Amino acid sequence: MSIEITAVKCIGCGRCCSVCPGSLIRLGTGGKADIPHPERCWGCASCVKECPVQAIAMFLGKDMGGLGGRLTVRRENTLLHWTVTNPDGSAKTITVDSRDSNQY
Numbered sequence: 001m002s003i004e005i006t007a008v009k010c011i012g013c014g015r016c017c018s019v020c021p022g023s024l025i026r027l028g029t030g031g032k033a034d035i036p037h038p039e040r041c042w043g044c045a046s047c048v049k050e051c052p053v054q055a056i057a058m059f060l061g062k063d064m065g066g067l068g069g070r071l072t073v074r075r076e077n078t079l080l081h082w083t084v085t086n087p088d089g090s091a092k093t094i095t096v097d098s099r100d101s102n103q104y
């Protein structure tokens with residue numbers, strides 16, 4: 001389980017570094033986010049949700065029941081748009097209103 005960071009998209013805001021509970025992400029060369037030990041990531045998706053430019057994707061391998069797709073999240077006010085892009089380029093998005101979560 002791991003994330004992938006697309007350096008050309010990263011704007012160096014540092015939000016992912018702040019939210020990672022394992023302090024696994026740092027700002028590296030050129031002020032871009034970097035994860036030196038991706039094997040330590042346990043897939044909480046906090047950084048994926050926090051990135052404002054969708055520079056971080058969760059790799060959905062077999063250990064996640066996936067087929068090699070990528071999960072990204074786009075925020076729109078209280079809405080979170082979760083998109084899975086498959087290796088063949090097809091994609092599916094579900095939208096969740098964060099006001100509806102954690103109500104139990």
Ligand code: SF4
Nearest residue numbers: 020041042044045047
């Ligand atoms: S998915 Fe969670 S554990 Fe993995 S790098 Fe992102 S914030 Fe850290």
Ligand code: SF4
Nearest residue numbers: 010011013014016051
């Ligand atoms: S949250 Fe996104 S844009 Fe900000 S430093 Fe991390 S990867 Fe780069």
